[in-house]
Amino acid sequence: MNKFKKIETNLQGMYIIEPLVFEDNRGFFLESYNKDEFEKIGITTNFIQDNHSKSKKGVLRGLHFQVRYSQGKLVRVVKGRILDIVVDIRKDSSTYGKWHGIELSEENKKMLYISKGFAHGFLALEDDTEIEYKCDEFYISQYDSGIIWNDRDIAIDWNFEEYGLKEEEIILSEKDTKHQSFKEYTEKYAGENVLLTGADGQLGQDFQKLFDKLETKYTATDYKELDVTDREKVKEFIDNNNFTMIINCAAYNNVDKAEEESEKCFVLNSYVPKYLAEICKEKNIIFVTYSTDFVFDGEREIPYTEEDIPNPLSIYSKTKLEGEKYSLEYEKSFVIRTSWVFGMGNNNFCKQVINWSKGKDKLRIVDDQISSPTYSKDLAEYSWKLIQTDKYGLYHLSNDGEASKFEQAQYILKKIGWNGILERAKTKDFPLPARRAEYSKLDSSKLEGVINKKIPHWKSGIDRFLEEMKEKGEV
Structure with a gap:
């Protein structure tokens, strides 16, 4: 019965x-x-x-x-x-x-x-x-x-x-x-209200384009509108707005300069995510922040998963790892590791290669650093798909495939019709303050399983990026 x-x-x-x-x-x-x-x-x-x-x-x-x-x-x-x-x-x-x-x-x-x-x-x-x-x-x-x-x-x-x-x-x-x-x-907007920090960067700009397309309500801030290092001002700003989510794109990304500006790097990459996550916990809203493939030492020969143990080699990567740990103390956080990001915002390796090629008939690019170039437009889009699942935690998100810096440059230069000579070099040929991993490709299969969608190949990302640059007359 x-x-x-x-x-x-x-x-x-x-x-x-x-x-x-x-x-x-x-x-x-x-x-x-x-x-x-x-x-x-x-x-x-x-x-x-x-x-x-x-x-x-x-x-x-x-x-x-x-x-x-x-x-x-x-x-x-x-x-x-x-x-x-x-x-x-x-x-x-x-x-x-x-x-x-x-x-x-x-x-x-x-x-x-x-x-x-x-x-x-x-x-x-x-x-x-x-x-x-x-x-x-x-x-x-x-x-x-x-x-x-x-x-x-x-x-x-x-x-x-x-x-x-x-x-x-x-x-x-x-x-x-x-x-x-x-x-x-029936007529009222009833979706998210996102606070977007670091909005002037390449990822922040692509989030804005995505939100405009989706008609998602957001407030875009960079250091001029909101200094994220000032906790009291940030807290007051959030208290005065009814945000449902914070997506933190603000970061210190100068890997080499971080070796001499460690305190500034620590504040932006560790301290800021820590207290943003704490504020989100107090408000019971979602927190999203970004980390890097640099948290790994490059000793593997297969893509890194979220279960692999990090071993950062530089000040920059150490601060990012610390920021991850602080953020994940809040149960409604997404921490997304990515790699070799390029887009229309900040200067990046793709733009550097194009600029180096102007007026030069010979370039030397390292072939012993391998990961996956990641288009910031894909990073924003697939991050957003993940966020909608409410399946919080640590994820890897990079474009499919892998390439050395040399192979990335080679693909770009062929696409723009450069006829010069591209030579292979080694990382040791360009002594830099910060150590870099030789291999840091991220395995994105966990994220792809959650959103049930495959992330595009890095070559597709570069193709679309170059089209975007052409539309703006930048290439």
């Missing part, structure tokens, strides 16, 4: 649940939830939070929902009686904008299962009414929203007269008096 009966309603994904009740002269017993028994009736929701509220007669709460991390709920009344109301706000649903109401009480012992994508509210019909409800997502204030209880388009019948209530006497919280209309909800 099943311990629960599931009854369909006019809204798909919303069900009335009737528990099996054992009653005798002593009272009654029932199971209000049983994971295995719920799975038998087709409900596999993983509930992670329990809430309990008490209301006097005439209190109306709702209509509440979260714009992100939508909450599935299991609602029951343990004392008193309510009129429970659910509205379908799934824009792709055949019952979009429709509502359903049901009485739940301590007497009928019915429960209401509400899957993700609904707005929810209730009217207390007796004094000291208490309800308990389970949720499959945590409450996150940044995503909290609602639709006004008396919206004309939805036209909910609250049956005030039947319940001995007058509409003008219902009790509302201040927040519930200010909710949007259903029409405003």
